Amino acid sequence: MRSTHPDVLIVGAGPTGLAAALLLAHRRVAVRIIDTARVAATTSKALAVNSRTLEMLQSTGVSDQIVSEGWPVRGATLHEDGHDVLAFDLPPAQDARSLMTVLPQARTEALLAKALAAKGVTVERGVTFQSLSQDLTEVTATLQHADGGAEQVTSRLLFGADGARSATRAALKLDFPGSGLAEPWLLWDVAMQTSFDLDRAHILFERDGFIFLLRLADDVWRVIGNTHDPLATLRRYGSLGQVSWESQFHVSHRVASQAGVGRVALGGDAAHIHSPIGARGMNLGIEDAYVYADCAADALAGDMGRMNDYAALRHAVHKSVVRRIGALTRMVHGRPPWLRWIRDGVVPVAGHLSFARQLMMRTAGGLDHPLKTRR
Ligand SMILES: Cc1cc2nc3c(=O)[nH]c(=O)nc-3n(C[C@H](O)[C@H](O)[C@H](O)COP(=O)(O)OP(=O)(O)OC[C@H]3O[C@@H](n4cnc5c(N)ncnc54)[C@H](O)[C@@H]3O)c2cc1C
DSSP: OOOSSOSEEEEOOSHHHHHHHHHHHHTTOOEEEEESSSSOOOOOOOOEEEHHHHHHHGGGTHHHHHHHHSEEOOEEEEEETTEEEEEEEOOOOTTSSOSEEEOOHHHHHHHHHHHHHHTTOOOEESEEEEEEEEOSSOEEEEEEETTSOEEEEEESEEEEOOOTTOHHHHHTTOOOOEEEEEEEEEEEEEEEEESSOTTEEEEEEETTEEEEEEEEETTEEEEEEOSSOHHHHHTTSEEEEEEEEEEEEEEEEEEOSOSEETTEEEOGGGTEEOOSTTSOHHHHHHHHHHHHHHHHHHHHTTOTHHHHHHHHHHHHHHHHHHHHHHHHHHHHHOOSHHHHHHHHHHHHHHTTSHHHHHHHHHHHHTOSSOOOSOO
16 A cells, blocks of 8 residues: 655656665665656666676566576677777676676566565556655655646655656756767667677777667667768668667766755766766666665664765765766767777777776676765
């Protein structure tokens, strides 16, 4: 039954909110999770689940399901002018699993929601968070139901996992400073018969930008690129079939000015956004959820200082990861031309250096910073 006084109200049932709800329910914390969308998302979006995410979700049983449904990425190959100029292998993580497992985000979300339902918590859909107020003991949120009814919920804590345009972040009056790239990035999920190695990610450095390729399943590939016509380029490498998803997006690198205020915290895209290079968006959100569950459980037991731990620890991680992914993105996307000349000359050489290879591996596995739940 729905509690009007949950310990934690979670706003948003993307991967961040679902993971937070599951990890809190695992600790027997009473949660409610709401989402404005009437149905669960079906688009593939984030494809790679990294080894740290598997480690954090291990106790819930979801990691084993992700590994059995997905496939392990063996490495990445860089191509220039039709030639392989750098090959970079991903060794298994410490638990012998791949540093990256490919599974479309909609499937990862479905597995999290199923595990959550097994704990007796279902996502309340068609429910929109509108505003909040808080005092020293509780948070009061105003929710709008799709049938027109309004509701006020009082909880001890609130977790805003409501995505890049977060209403929770706006309610806290927090800034979301950063910058964006001018050009749109194009995205397809497209069937392709190709000579590219199926078990690897591929990056094509082109004169007017880059094209990134990763196989989703069977013969369907995710293509992301900023060149004039990425699909025309790919026809040089094979034949293209049906497009199952087509989109375009603008890349921004932004971090919320704080990751929490008092009894309200932010996680996932509500707190940080960056380019998909490095496949960190969804994984970093699930990491927020993991740290949040640990801090919130202690806060509910009386140690409110743990909410300050969450805000301080995660803000530092968000800033450093977004800075690193921003630098990687500026290097790869190949604009303006002087940066492309550096990219084409430096990356194939630097990529052989042990330091650069270690950095790439740590970034791919989500292991480029320690997983800290305490200051
Ligand atoms: C086109 C596209 C391609 C991408 N590709 C990749 C990729 O290849 N690799 C990668 O790592 N990442 C990728 N991402 C990013 C990744 O999908 C996000 O980082 C991830 O979804 C963040 O999860 P989240 O739970 O924090 O937020 P979201 O997934 O955005 O979920 C937020 C949820 O909150 C709900 N919500 C919003 N406002 C309210 C409200 N007021 N009240 C109640 N509910 C609300 C929304 O309906 C939504 O379900 C991609 C994103 C897009 C859009």
